[in-house]
Amino acid sequence: MIGIFDSGVGGMTVAKAIEKTLPEYRLVYFGDLARTPYGSKSPETIIRYARENTEFLISKGAKLIIIACNSAASVATETLKEEFDLPIFEVISPAIKKAVATSKTGRIGIIGTRATITSGVYEKKIRKQNSSFKVYSTPCPLLVPLVEEGWFEKRETKMILRRYLHPLKLKQVDSLVLGCTHYPLLKDLIRPRIGKRVKVIDSSEEVAADLKSYLREHSSFAKELTQNGRHHYYVSDITYTAHSIAQRIFGREIQLNKTTYAPQSGEVKSEK
Amino acid sequence: MIGIFDSGVGGMTVAKAIEKTLPEYRLVYFGDLARTPYGSKSPETIIRYARENTEFLISKGAKLIIIACNSAASVATETLKEEFDLPIFEVISPAIKKAVATSKTGRIGIIGTRATITSGVYEKKIRKQNSSFKVYSTPCPLLVPLVEEGWFEKRETKMILRRYLHPLKLKQVDSLVLGCTHYPLLKDLIRPRIGKRVKVIDSSEEVAADLKSYLREHSSFAKELTQNGRHHYYVSDITYTAHSIAQRIFGREIQLNKTTYAPQSGEVKSEK
Known part of the structure; x- marks a missing residue:
């Protein structure tokens, strides 16, 4: 499964481009709408979120990760490549x-x-x-x-x-x-x-093209990626405009599944 | 200590008004900049954040809570009043x-x-x-x-x-x-x-006036609130514009202390 994450539903432009270029692969998408947007937050916070999103996608069967959020790609790509042993693409x-x-x-x-x-x-x-x-x-x-x-x-x-x-x-x-x-x-x-x-x-178009040549060059790995079934779209919150933006991007109804990162109550680390 | 929370630094307009109206009390502020804004998120997610913010303020010595965020006040006030045994004010x-x-x-x-x-x-x-x-x-x-x-x-x-x-x-x-x-x-x-x-x-001006009459009517409780020392401003992220907005609100330099809610890695609850 191809894992894709973004701070929200904007990254679905990437999912759409991949779906168009590589229709034979199955996607699992995660949009972090509970903490969106990333673009105005600090690198340190964005790295933490990117790591958690990657772990979530792996738990859902992703064998390859696409960072479909420029803010996360800008500051977190190197950390993710160091910490996770699977191919990581970014936009x-x-x-x-x-x-x-x-x-x-x-x-x-x-x-x-x-x-x-x-x-x-x-x-x-x-x-x-x-x-x-x-x-x-x-x-x-x-x-x-x-x-x-x-x-x-x-x-x-x-x-x-x-x-x-x-x-x-x-x-x-x-x-x-x-x-x-x-x-x-x-x-x-x-x-x-x-x-x-x-x-x-x-x-979004460029990353899809890039992924296509990668999968052509790594055909045995490409075979490992599940090639049938339906795509899954997870979000950490269902916000007021989520459905309408998703629909605008795909030109069709998209089912968003809500998933919750559950921080332990009282688990507060304080740095002064 | 008077505890105040907001999704970001906007709630500092409330802190400022209280400081002006009740200069003898000490404040502890929490701005959830790592997850800001709340206004576009779902009630369920906002309630979860409001609960965590309240727990954090209590851990820092707050004996009274002010919800200085209208989005949180709109959807989370009743839950907080049920779950926490201390006076809760909102805007x-x-x-x-x-x-x-x-x-x-x-x-x-x-x-x-x-x-x-x-x-x-x-x-x-x-x-x-x-x-x-x-x-x-x-x-x-x-x-x-x-x-x-x-x-x-x-x-x-x-x-x-x-x-x-x-x-x-x-x-x-x-x-x-x-x-x-x-x-x-x-x-x-x-x-x-x-x-x-x-x-x-x-x-912000109205909640400060309201708090003033409450403290006048509850003078023994008012005495329990620490009445000296300095105010503390905590934020869950230092974003690019946080300092300049805080400074614009207070008209002086404000020291922001970063604190991190640490969600347990892999602690992901999935609801379909």
């Missing part, structure tokens, strides 16, 4: 590979949550591949709440997008990485505002 | 008392998070006091993220406020309850948009 590297391959001017823009942008992970990874590349990034903390509210048609959403994208437009980037799994839902609003000649890179 | 009842006392036309507006508004608690409580009162409410889910971003001067914030307040204005309310502890930070933007003749009711 950042495939998007970077694509951006480096397609950019002609070497000017790449990144948008994401505060955790993702502050981590500087995109910049470091891109410049490691090609130190002449210029990377411009902007945190866009209001986009997730706007998506969660379903404000796709509102004038304020368009104004806020313009405000966030304006500095990147001035820098004349020729590629823009959507560094948050909620953002593909805003793709149609982003494209005209960043400019039609800018290539918009959607990490 | 809703005092604001309602004030609104009912000051409204002349009997038309009251309420703004808050989705959890607060969906709970219908304000309407129920107001109409219990006077069934001829009309209560109009609007969930304003984007206001917390806008405050957290510090977007106090931005045009988008003003437009979003106007959009949220417009239906209440049409209903000609003469009192508006700020049903979320973040909203007092937007008071200066709310006043001209709802209309100058509308009385804006800030729960």
Whole structure:
């Protein structure tokens, strides 16, 4: 089973892309809606959550993990790779590979949550591949709440997008990485505002393509992954807008199963 | 010690009001920034968090609890009163008392998070006091993220406020309850948009006044509350904007102590 986790339901854009690219595999998804969002939280807290989510997915039969949350991918990938003995994919590297391959001017823009942008992970990874590349990034903390509210048609959403994208437009980037799994839902609003000649890179599609080649190269491992039955979608809370966002992403009704992390009452560690 | 909890640092508006009204008492504050916000989460999850926060404050010496989060006050007050044997205050009842006392036309507006508004608690409580009162409410889910971003001067914030307040204005309310502890930070933007003749009711001031009369009436209990030393501010995460919001509320530097609720790894309860 392919395990996928995100801070909420945004990561379902990744599940959707994988389902489309690799329809023969079974997925188990976990969305941490009880603690969402991750993007404004500290690296230390996000790492703790990522570890717990991975343990949960393994307990449900996952043999491979996809970190479908850019904030978690930014700060927790290395820790998870050290601590868990199974293949770990994340949404950042495939998007970077694509951006480096397609950019002609070497000017790449990144948008994401505060955790993702502050981590500087995109910049470091891109410049490691090609130190002449210029990377411009902007945190866009209001986009997730706007998506969660379903404000796709509102004038304020368009104004806020313009405000966030304006500095990147001035820098004349020729590629823009959507560094948050909620953002593909805003793709149609982003494209005209960043400019039609800018290539918009959607990490969910890139990670699905990457996973496909990995499974082709590791055919005996690929056989181990259960290849039939239905997908399972777990969430740690059923929030007001969860169903409608899930439905918007998949274009069909999705059954969300609630699961609870139960912290031991009184189990409080205090650090001063 | 007076214990106060909130989903984040917004509840510090309540701590600030109590500090001003009752400077002789010592406070212990807990802001659950690792799981913030509560307003979009389900009642069941919010109740679980409220219980844990109360246990934490008691472990730090609290003899009285103030629920300084409208979302938690809306859905968790009864449970906490049943489960804990100490006085429990919350931000809703005092604001309602004030609104009912000051409204002349009997038309009251309420703004808050989705959890607060969906709970219908304000309407129920107001109409219990006077069934001829009309209560109009609007969930304003984007206001917390806008405050957290510090977007106090931005045009988008003003437009979003106007959009949220417009239906209440049409209903000609003469009192508006700020049903979320973040909203007092937007008071200066709310006043001209709802209309100058509308009385804006800030729960933090009302709960402080209410607590003051309670302590006057229960003087032997009041003596038990520690009356010297300094206040303690605990948070479950230090997020990017926590310090700046705390500082904006208090008008001075606030030392935030990080504390961690440690869920047992693998301790996962699954409900289908």
